[in-house]
């Protein structure tokens with residue numbers, strides 16, 4: 001096992017990794033920008049190193065600085081968290097080339113899943129259902145139109161190097177095709193430096209269901225059930241829950257087993273998420289994320305498994321001790337992402353936290369790096385904390401969430417808590433029948 005790990009991240013996930021390390025007896029090194037000198041992760045880590053100025057490109061994305069910090073502190077492994085360098089294959093490669101362990105999958109697997117065309121081909125060839133679509137990249141207007149007419153409208157043009165919804169174009173009439181295709185390619189080029197696009201049949205109102213998977217260096221692979229992340233706004237998740245209120249136990253086992261089989265066949269190592277669209281009782285592979293995700297606590301709460309500790313153990317070469325027989329799903333969990341934003345306009349609201357009180361009690365978890373007197377810097381993501389609750393049933397869980405939201409106090413900055421309070425009063429949410437468009441449509445008529 002590693003003696004010392006460097007955490008190449010900030011905020012609540014840096015703290016989350018420090019906590020896992022402390023419990024398993026690993027020393028931690030926090031790296032931080034000058035804007036984060038007062039961060040809780042810096043205080044809680046055993047050591048800290050300043051790696052650059054506020055701008056992420058000069059600090060949390062500064063590979064030479066991070067590798068130097070690892071070398072001077074004698075860290076053996078680097079945990080990238082989520083965002084920043086977590087899905088940067090070049091970083092993963094450089095970490096390994098400099099003699100450290102990257103706590104994550106092999107660089108080749110990050111590369112493969114980062115290319116959405118290759119990811120889809122891989123998923124299909126290894127047995128996962130995919131959305132009917134073009135056979136890989138679409139190189140011309142004629143080829144694209146031919147597919148659209150054969151598959152039937154509407155279709156969706158996607159960027160091969162995209163993800164997170166950027167560079168997508170829905171086409172409902174064939175006359176719109178040419179312009180949409182040219183725009184999609186030039187936007188893909190501008191955003192990702194790659195104008196490769198592919199086309200899929202457009203699903204009108206799916207759910208976003210993602211499956212947590214894990215592989216190790218010994219050929220073992222498991223799934224840990226799904227999370228329903230359909231409650232989103234502009235591709236930012238707002239509420240996540242598990243299990244999904246619309247998926248049967250039989251369907252969970254079926255799609256989960258298929259997902260684990262893909263991981264095993266790929267020889268994938270570490271934590272991963274298989275993102276699926278779910279519509280009319282069918283699953284369709286969408287993308288695979290090769291990192292730990294913001295919403296991993298939902299899975300931790302219903303399985304009792306520390307996913308960060310598992311990542312570290314797997315990276316150190318230990319075999320997974322989790323298997324079909326000893327993984328038990330218990331109850332229901334919901335997470336809300338608390339952003340320092342205006343709950344009406346979603347404009348970021350950085351600044352000093354003057355009052356802070358977190359909820360507590362049975363089945364309650366508050367993952368955050370903020371504290372009373374802390375100043376939220378304006379340079380990074382506005383997510384400042386996650387409230388996660390567990391209950392025996394979805395209903396108990398929702399009641400607990402409502403109670404916890406009213407108990408939480410964050411003063412000095414605006415937060416999205418009033419939005420969350422409202423969501424848990426909406427009958428569509430309570431029914432569980434919401435899809436990826438529900439929140440945005442509902443907000444438009446609020």
Ligand code: MV4
Pocket residue numbers: 131156163164165166200201202203204206208230232235277286287436
């Ligand atoms: C889709 C889709 C409908 N049909 N693909 C958005 C992010 C990117 N990763 C894939 N996305 C979608 N792909 C087909 N064939 C709808 C979306 C989509 C979406 C998916 C998940 C969560 C939120 C979303 C919001 C808008 C569109």
